[in-house]
Amino acid sequence: DTAVSQTPKYLVTQMGNDKSIKCEQNLGHDTMYWYKQDSKKFLKIMFSYNNKELIINETVPNRFSPKSPDKAHLNLHINSLELGDSAVYFCASSQVWDPSYEQYFGPGTRLTVT
Amino acid sequence: SQQGEEDPQALSIQEGENATMNCSYKTSINNLQWYRQNSGRGLVHLILIRSNEREKHSGRLRVTLDTSKKSSSLLITASRAADTASYFCATDERLAGTALIFGKGTTLSVSS
Numbered sequence: 471d472t473a474v475s476q477t478p479k480y481l482v483t484q485m486g487n488d489k490s491i492k493c494e495q496n497l498g499h500d501t502m503y504w505y506k507q508d509s510k511k512f513l514k515i516m517f518s519y520n521n522k523e524l525i526i527n528e529t530v531p532n533r534f535s536p537k538s539p540d541k542a543h544l545n546l547h548i549n550s551l552e553l554g555d556s557a558v559y560f561c562a563s564s565q566v567w568d569p570s571y572e573q574y575f576g577p578g579t580r581l582t583v584t
Numbered sequence: 585s586q587q588g589e590e591d592p593q594a595l596s597i598q599e600g601e602n603a604t605m606n607c608s609y610k611t612s613i614n615n616l617q618w619y620r621q622n623s624g625r626g627l628v629h630l631i632l633i634r635s636n637e638r639e640k641h642s643g644r645l646r647v648t649l650d651t652s653k654k655s656s657s658l659l660i661t662a663s664r665a666a667d668t669a670s671y672f673c674a675t676d677e678r679l680a681g682t683a684l685i686f687g688k689g690t691t692l693s694v695s696s
Contacts, residue, residue, distance in 0.1 A: 474626070511670060513627075513686040526683055560626055569676035569684045570615045570634075575626030 473497050474576040476561050482582045483551055491546045491579045493561030499574070501525075501567040502544040504536060505560040507578070513560070519544055520567040551583045590673060590687045597694055603660045605690040607673030608653075614676050616649060616656050617684070621670045630658075630671075663694045 474495045483489050495502060503526075504516040518526035522538040533549045544561060561576040590607050597603055607616070615634045619627040633640045633649045633656065640647045646659040660667055670691045674684040 511621075511689050511691075513672065513689075515683045515685075518683065528683075562626075570632070572617065572629035572632060573627075573684065575619075575628070577626050578624075 474561055474563055474574050476559075476576040476579050478579060479577060480580050480582075482584065484584055485551055485553060487551050488547070488549045489551060489581070490548070491559055491561075491581075493544045493546070493576055495542055495561075495563040495574070495576075497563055497565075497574060498542075499563040499565050500541065501564045502538065502541075503562040503564075503573065504544065504546050505562060505575075507558040507560060509557070517544075517546075518567070525567060548581075551581075553583050556581055556583045590671070590690045592690060593688070594691045595693070597663055597692070599663060599665055599694055599696045601663055601694075603663050603667070603692055603694070605658045605671050605692070607656045607658070607687050609656075609673075609675045609685075609687075610654065612651075616647075617674045618645075618647060618656075618658050619672045619674060619686075621672065621689070623669070627672065660692075663692075665694050665696045668692060668694045 477492050501520045503518045505513050506516055507513045516530050517536045519538045535547045538544045558578045558580050560578050562573040564571045564573045617632045618630040621627045631642045631647050633647050644661045649656045670689045672689045673687045
């Protein structure tokens with residue numbers, strides 16, 4: 471049983487397109503996150519949701535819009551894709567909204583914008 | 585957001601040797617975590633050490649924390665080829681609120 475799953479695993483698209491990445495966790499966790507990992511493996515928090523409410527919204531262009539329909543799902547929609555959006559996007563979850571709890575990561579979605 | 589710094593950036597060793605990775609951070613923390621990332625995969629939590637702890641063990645892993653130097657080290661003993669991965673430290677540095685701040689990672693390569 472996959473704890474945190476993401477779809478798709480790979481996404482190749484052209485500049486200007488709109489795309490979505492879906493994330494689901496079956497751990498019963500309250501908190502979910504989106505991270506962006508660049509080509510140098512630098513991992514940066516983008517958003518954090520706790521019980522479907524947005525908690526953290528780092529300095530991310532408003533072309534990125536997260537949506538949490540329920541506690542188990544956190545999707546990421548990206549409008550007007552740019553070359554610089556190419557990266558690996560990871561979804562993660564933790565039991566509660568507390569950085570002292572371990573986070574469980576999905577397998578990642580490799581986004582390539584051409 | 586501030587971030588931790590791991591060193592070395594890359595480490596190559598032979599199976600059976602020990603691997604030591606270091607992490608430094610900038611402000612006070614409540615705890616520090618280490619994660620492993622295998623190539624093409626998500627991160628996996630390895631161990632958490634709290635600010636009032638100095639050392640923690642988990643199997644072949646040993647983590648130390650020196651809050652006076654704002655640094656931590658991860659020691660993997662008797663390395664195996666399967667330990668080949670990138671290793672990241674993550675802190676809850678207080679300036680960052682409740683987000684985890686990840687370091688840049690150390691890429692470990694263990695050859696048989």
